[in-house]
Amino acid sequence: MTMKKRNNVRNIAIIAHVDHGKTTLVDKMLRFTSTMDVLQDERVMDSNDIERERGITILAKNTGVVYGDYEINIVDTPGHSDFSGEVERTLQMVEGFLLLVDSAEGVLPGTRFVLMKALQLNLKPIVLINKIDRKDADIERTESEVHDLFLDLAINESQLDFPVLYGSSKLGFVTKDPNIQTNSMEPLFEAILNHIPAPESTEDYLQLLVTNLDHSDFLGTIAIGRVFNGQINVGQQFVACKDDYVSKPMKITKIYKFKGLSKVEVEQASFGDIVAVTGFNEPVTIGTTLCQVDKPIPHDYVKIDEPTLSMYISVNDSPFCGQEGKFLTSRQIKERLEKELKTNVALRVDTSDTTDSFKISGRGQLHLGILLENMRREGFEFQVSAPEVIYKTINGIKQEPIEYLVLDVQEEHQGVVMEFLGRKKAEMKNMTHYDNGRVKIEFEVPSRGLLGFRGQFLTDTRGTGIANFSFLGYQPYKGDIITRTKGALVSMDNGSVTAYALDTLQERGTLFVAPGDKVYQGMIIGEHSRDNDLDVNPTKQKKLTNMRASGTDDAVKLDPPRKMDLETCMEWIQPDELIEVTPQSIRLRKKVLRASMRK
Template sequence: MRDIRNIAVIAHVDHGKTTLVDQLLKQSGTFSAHQNVDERVMDSNAIEKERGITILSKNTAIDYEGVRINIIDTPGHADFGGEVERVLKMVDSVLLLVDAQEGVMPQTKFVVKKALSLGHRPIVVVNKIDKPAAEPDRVVDEVFDLFAQMDATEEQLEFPVIYAAARDGYARYDATDGNMDFKPLYDTILKEVPKPNGADENGLQLQVFTLDYDNFIGKIGIARIFNGTISHGETVLLCKADGEKVKGRVSKLIGFKGLDRIDIKTAGSGDIVAVAGFETIDVGDSLCDPTNPMPLDPMHIEEPTLSVTFSVNDSPLAGTEGKYVTSNKIDERLKAEMNTNIAMNYEQIGEGKFKVNGRGELQITILAENMRREGFEFCIGRPEVIIREENGVKMEPFEHLVIDTPDEHSGAIIEKLGKRKAVMTNMVPMGEGFTRLEFEIPARGLIGIRTEFLTDTRGEGVMNHSFLEFRPYSGTVESRKYGALVSMENGEALAYSIFNLQDRGVMFVKPQDKVYIGMVVGQHAKDNDLDVNPIKGKQQSNVRSSGADEAIKLIPPRVMSLENALEWIEEDESVEVTPISIRVRKRELDPTVRKRTAKKEKNA
């Protein structure tokens, strides 16, 4: 049997997981000398490259001193917690990365809790020790305290520590020992990560932890073999989570090496492989020996906490910028997404309307961003948290929120979050003029707060949150303080009218932008909505007046990204998303109908 080690890289977002995997690949000689390799090579998706974040867990394999090391790079964002949870069941240990300056963050706690509960003994990598304000010793103490808090066993508390600067490509046993390559990390992996227990002689037990899709071969299950062997063309039994059993043939067996996927004939216990040939394969399903099936326990996957409504675009500009505009196309695309994305689900809730449930705003906006790049046109409503009932009590999701802010802004932040039903649980001075604040807050209180938070902290604040638990409903939460400036005409916005509207609030449109009745063209300075005319031109006459031709000075409009727009809108508004534009609009375009509805709600 081959010598194998299976390991996952876990950490809070932006602590350097993907950069570390890059170096592991490069220094193991996986890439040939002439091969030109991108930075953060594992982030292959266009949005991952742009934002510098990992969205999907990905696996790779390297050979080092005759040992095959399977590595899985995981996402750090709380919204993708479902991905991390599944991956941890497939490995025998984890590399826990912690930033030498920032220390333990909310997502670190989330992933550590999962890893320790599965009995893994992590290798702690204190990364970014080259930062000027790095304090590796403090961070190791923080990690130890965290493990103790999570009821780690004696063995888990004896964790090995490696100090690294992944970007510069070195790892050390001691932060000051001067070593300049990754050898200490490879050696620690070989020494500390247990070999897979399981044997090729046993009956087949393979479990799927993530899905892929290929237009030619259909659904692909990426899985770990816990026992036995599997071969191309072999007939095996697919055991589903609900107890259903289906016989099928392995039409393709794929192995991993570096960034390449290689067709292989056979694989044995401990290997991580991709299997095709089963249309109904799903995450958590097992493939077993048909003569003596022993399926593995299905996985528990965290439930979605947020939902948004996707609907067909019905604005006057519908169909002018996108390729796919019908409800059938949107339905097909959502169905394809659910084929591979297990943490989301959707249902049709009316003609051309789909309710999509996910783990957070980021996860849903990334789906919307991918769809618009593919040529889709649609509308998205305001995100709403999923509320459930337990024993007659309304329950809603709560989040653990950690904020690092300059000292002078902490008062304003605490006051603002207090209005959103947040309870402060901790306040720690971080040095260098920064304070760390920790809160427990209803997930509803986080919708629409990011933009305000960045404004309040002058762009210097950092905000992170992770799912805590469902708790009893906490009453109404304050939302947007300002009204909207709503267009009452169809046409193109003119500089003259925008200039006159600037005093009323912040504009979202610039001259020559197309506008229509019911489209939101700006944020009102007061708390009520105001109907305005952005296409009104200057009256021409042949009488000259003094001051007639004063130069018009326009303030640049606020450019709405998809996230900003979703955070900004209220319940009676939606975001029109096309491959070219993102527009905010009233759900009901007709002003008279809007007023009638508002009156009814007031009297109700």
């Protein structure tokens, strides 16, 4: 078989640490090639509500532009290592990648993580130093950090030969010389055409690797993937193959290519094309290859990294169950988790000993938190246990997941932060002092040491610290770590919270509830200032006598309650506690509600 090439096609992934400008850059590339109307809103690639609110990319996206005679397929990937399942599966579809690095923030753990994944797949690199319009941009330092990172991670020498471009996604320009600002994206497109290889095919038979799944009520399952060999036509018969599995023959009903934000229907697609296809009457999973009926030969696919964190999700059995949610039963929760498994490749779900509880495992707190937040918004009610890290035994030694943590703090906060991390068994690897009075400190720290880290870190640095971390790998168990040092204030009564009761309770600790909130026995209403749990009555009313008017209650001065969102709760809770999640509320409670039973 002779080697075939499609010189007019390029496939490229855009990778970076979170918030370094990937999604904005894709917007500008669509506008520059007139693929999309200028009037549409910014960050068009972020389609999901949570992505727009948080300004992060969770799901990998596909788009395509036409530049002159060339078709360029672009994949926008997430930068959080929690969504590495998304990164790993999308990098399989491309020949090269564009690494974006923020000129002020420099190389961060996410940069290291996504670059390592791309170089392991032997993809061709282009580097773009972004945001050079920032006042605090340090282009020389960032460029030297990028070269050091490539030296550290490259698998062969050819990966060290890459073009470096400079630009600003926000202002929509890319240049070869950082001192010359243009108003064009042309240097970027020229670099893609000159440095990213064209797709090649070695076989004549069909191989289409599925890397993403979608669903439509009219067309059923939609498989998104790349044609690696041969070609595919509407009406053609095919089989789905994965490892030893081969499906019954099925028939392609529709093929779509990606152009801008829309899918364009086509009659056929050839090797090198990234397409969406329909026509499935049997289940298909990510990592499946669509093959000719007479040649069921699956294409290799990258194994996804294993989960590092697990928690239990179960039916809500609190006294308030069923008041706010639509979906309450274990069957509904199970169906929702099974649906998630089809597209969320890094998630694992195991049924536990009881029928109404499921163990979910993922790539980190954010990965699991986003799934729970999506379920809450869809109308589910459930409760979840404290997250636990997943240990492994390798060569008879207990090993635990380790994170690579990079902190950027003011010098005066350096001591208190390092002392806190010392208690969490963190090892300092590097420290850099900057002229502006800030310090960059790099650590290797056990994943379990970072549970509850965020809130304490923001307190210690008065909200001025920046923390970034990504999964590094497994290392031998580091020993016991002190977790939360304060107990809980637990309600011993059912009813409505009164200002009178909170007035006396607020000196005992930090409150999570406000007057008028409904509480039940065993619900956690605050954090005790000491290390033990304390049972309290937040519903206590003032005794009225003819000597005192009830109006003096107005003089009560309460501190505002601490807002506990889902992720803060995941960091805060202990193994004997649960988070109750409903569409309107997030509450904390003890697993055993009655105080006498807990003793």
